[in-house]
Amino acid sequence: MAGxxxxxxxxxxxxxxxxxxxxxxxPENFDGDYPFITIPDLDGRRDIPMSAxxxxxLGAETMRSCRLPAGAVMMSCIATIGKCGITTRxxxxxxxxxxxxxxxxxDPKFLYYCFTQLGPALDAAGGGGSVYTNVSKSRFSAIEVxxxxxxxxxxxxxxxxxxxxxxxxxxKMNRTLEAIAKAIFKSWFVDFDPVRAKVEGRNPGLPKxxxxxxxxxxxxxxxxxxxxxxxxxxxxxxxxxxxCLHSKKPERQASGKPLLQLWNIRDxxxxxxxxxxxxxxxxxxxxxxxxxxxxxxxxxxxxxxVAATAQIPIGLNAALGRNMTGIRCRVSFLFPTFLIECxxxxxxKEEIAQKTDTGTILDALNVRNIPKxxxxxxxxxxxxxxxxxxxxLRLKMERNFSISIQFTNLRDTLLPKMISGEFSIPDAARxxxxxx
Numbered sequence: 001m002a003g004x005x006x007x008x009x010x011x012x013x014x015x016x017x018x019x020x021x022x023x024x025x026x027p028e029n030f031d032g033d034y035p036f037i038t039i040p041d042l043d044g045r046r047d048i049p050m051s052a053x054x055x056x057x058l059g060a061e062t063m064r065s066c067r068l069p070a071g072a073v074m075m076s077c078i079a080t081i082g083k084c085g086i087t088t089r090x091x092x093x094x095x096x097x098x099x100x101x102x103x104x105x106x107d108p109k110f111l112y113y114c115f116t117q118l119g120p121a122l123d124a125a126g127g128g129g130s131v132y133t134n135v136s137k138s139r140f141s142a143i144e145v146x147x148x149x150x151x152x153x154x155x156x157x158x159x160x161x162x163x164x165x166x167x168x169x170x171x172k173m174n175r176t177l178e179a180i181a182k183a184i185f186k187s188w189f190v191d192f193d194p195v196r197a198k199v200e201g202r203n204p205g206l207p208k209x210x211x212x213x214x215x216x217x218x219x220x221x222x223x224x225x226x227x228x229x230x231x232x233x234x235x236x237x238x239x240x241x242x243x244c245l246h247s248k249k250p251e252r253q254a255s256g257k258p259l260l261q262l263w264n265i266r267d268x269x270x271x272x273x274x275x276x277x278x279x280x281x282x283x284x285x286x287x288x289x290x291x292x293x294x295x296x297x298x299x300x301x302x303x304x305x306v307a308a309t310a311q312i313p314i315g316l317n318a319a320l321g322r323n324m325t326g327i328r329c330r331v332s333f334l335f336p337t338f339l340i341e342c343x344x345x346x347x348x349k350e351e352i353a354q355k356t357d358t359g360t361i362l363d364a365l366n367v368r369n370i371p372k373x374x375x376x377x378x379x380x381x382x383x384x385x386x387x388x389x390x391x392x393l394r395l396k397m398e399r400n401f402s403i404s405i406q407f408t409n410l411r412d413t414l415l416p417k418m419i420s421g422e423f424s425i426p427d428a429a430r431x432x433x434x435x436x
Contacts, residue, residue: 005148005421011141013111014102018137019066019093022059032056035091039076042083042097045171046112046164048074049088063092071108074099075115077135081122084115098140105150109157114145114419146420155425156418159432163411170400170407177393177400178268184390185341189376192218195227213381223376230378236371238333239298242291243367244320250283257284258318260293262301265310265324269344270401273316274408287319291326296336298327298343303364307352309343311336313398325367335383337391342375351375410435 010016019037022029030036035051036059042048055063068074068091076083078096086108093099102108121143126133147153187193197204198216217228226232235241250259256278266272279287293299293312301308303323312318320326327343329336342348355369378386410432417423 004152005146007144007146009141010100010143010145013106013145013147014100016137016141017066017068017072017099017101019095019097019099020063021094022055022062026058029056029059029062030054032059034060035087035089037074037085037087037091037093037097039080039083039096042074042076042085045168046086046109046161047088047168048085048091051091055092060090060092066092068092068099069101072099072101073108073111073115075118075122075140077122077126077140079133081126081133081135082119084112086112098135098137106147107150107153107157109161110147110153110419111145113157113160113415114147117416117419118143118145148421152425156428159425159428160411160415160418162432163407163414167404167407167411170404174268174270174397174400177397181337181341181390181393182344184386185338185345188382188386189338189342189378190345190347192225192227210385213379213385221376223374226376227378230376233375233377234371235327235373235375237330238375238377239330239339240326240328241367241371242320242326242328244322244324244326245287245290246322247286249322250279250287253278253280256280258316259284259287260299260318260321260324262305262308262321262323265299265301265308267308268397269310269340270397271310271313271316272401272405274405277321279319284319291320291328293318293320293326296329298336298340299324300327300343300365300370301325302367306356306363306365307349309340311340311394313402314395315402325370327370333377333380333383335380335387337387337394338383340394341386341390348373348375406435 030053032054034055035048036053036055037048037051038053041051060067068087070087070089072087074085074087074093074097076096077098100111102111122135125139125143126135194204194206194211194214195216195218198214199218204211204214215228218225219228221232223232258273259277259279261277263275264271264273294317295312295314297312299310299320301324327339329339351373352365355365355373357364357366414423414428414431418428
C-alpha cells in the first residue's frame with residue numbers, strides 16, 4: 001500500500017447517523033416527497049434516488065435529526081448486513097441502516113466502494129455468525145477503512161464508477177425496452193387497440209402495412225369480444241409443454257454443463273447465469289432426455305415462486321432443473337417473442353392464478369394445467385409482424401444484460417485491488433479501456 005494511505009475509523013471520517021422509523025400509527029407521516037430507505041431498497045445499485053416508502057413533510061420533521069443530505073453513504077447493519085448505497089437527495093432511513101455524512105476529505109463514492117468490501121469486518125462487529133446480527137452505531141463507527149488522499153479517492157471512484165454507470169445505463173435501457181415490448185403486446189393482443197380504432201373509423205397510428213393486416217370487426221368468444229378471425233386457444237396448441245426430469249438433483253460441480261435453477265430466472269424474463277449450477281456430462285445427458293432448452297425456448301416455474309417465466313438467450317443451451325417446465329413454439333407457430341410476452345403478460349398471470357393449486361406449504365402450478373392455459377391466438381401474419389417489431393427489443397435486452405455481467409465481473413475484480421492500493425490507477429484504466 002502506498003505510504004500516503006491512512007487507516008481511519010469510520011467514526012472519524014464523517015458524521016455517523018442511525019436511522020429510525022416515525023410513528024406508523026400516524027399515516028400522515030408517510031407518502032410524501034422524501035425517500036424513506038429500508039434494506040430492500042439497497043438492491044445492488046450504488047445510487048438510491050427513490051424508495052418503496054416515502055415520508056411527508058410532517059414525517060420528515062419528526063425525523064429531522066436523522067436527515068441525510070445527498071451523498072450520504074448507507075450500510076445495512078441489522079439482520080441483513082452489508083448492503084449499501086448512496087443518497088442522491090435529502091433522504092431518511094430506518095433503524096436498520098447506519099449512514100455516514102462524509103467529511104471534506106472523503107469522497108462518498110470511494111467510501112461506498114470501501115463499504116462493499118466490509119463483510120468480514122461487519123461480521124466480526126456483529127458477533128460473528130449469530131442468528132440475529134446487529135452492528136450497533138458504536139461498533140460500526142469503530143470499523144477501520146484505508147483511505148488515500150482525496151484526489152486519489154476520486155480517481156479510483158471515477159474508474160469504478162464508470163463501470164457502474166454503464167451497468168446502470170444498461171439496466172435503465174432494458175427497463176425501457178421491456179416496457180415498449182409489453183406495451184405493444186398489450187395494445188395489440190389484450191386491448192385490441194388497432195382493431196378498435198378501425199371499427200370506430202379512427203387511424204390506429206400504425207404504418208399502413210401493419211394497419212391493413214388487423215381486422216375491422218369483433219366476434220364473441222368465451223373470453224369476451226376478440227378480433228374477427230382470431231380464436232381462443234390453449235397454450236398447448238401453439239407450443240410444446242415439456243416437464244422437467246423427476247429425478248434426484250445431481251451434485252453441483254465446479255464446471256461442466258448448466259442445469260437451470262429457479263434463481264436463474266429474473267423478474268424481467270431474462271436468464272441470469274451468473275450463479276450457474278454445473279453438472280457432469282453424464283448427468284446432463286440424463287437431464288436433457290426430455291428437453292434441452294435452447295435459444296428461444298421458454299421456461300416457467302411450478303412450485304413456490306409460481307409462474308416465473310424466462311426465455312433462453314442466444315448462446316445458452318441448458319438442462320431444465322427441478323420445478324420448472326419447458327415451453328417451445330410449435331413449427332406451426334414459430335413466434336418466440338409472442339410466446340414470452342404472452343407468458344409474461346398480466347392477462348396470462350390472471351389465467352395462471354385460476355389454475356394454480358393452493359397448498360398448505362407451497363402453491364403449485366401443475367404441469368398438466370400449463371397446456372390448458374387459454375390464450376387469444378391472432379393470425380400468423382399479425383404474430384409475424386409482432387415478431388418483426390419486438391424481437392430486436394428482446395435481443396437488445398439480452399445483449400445489454402450480457403454486457404452488464406462483463407462489466408460487473410470486471411468491477412468486482414478491480415474493486416478490492418484498487419481500494420487497497422494494490423492496483424494502480426493507470427493499470428486499471430488501461431484494462432477498462434481494452435474491455436469497454
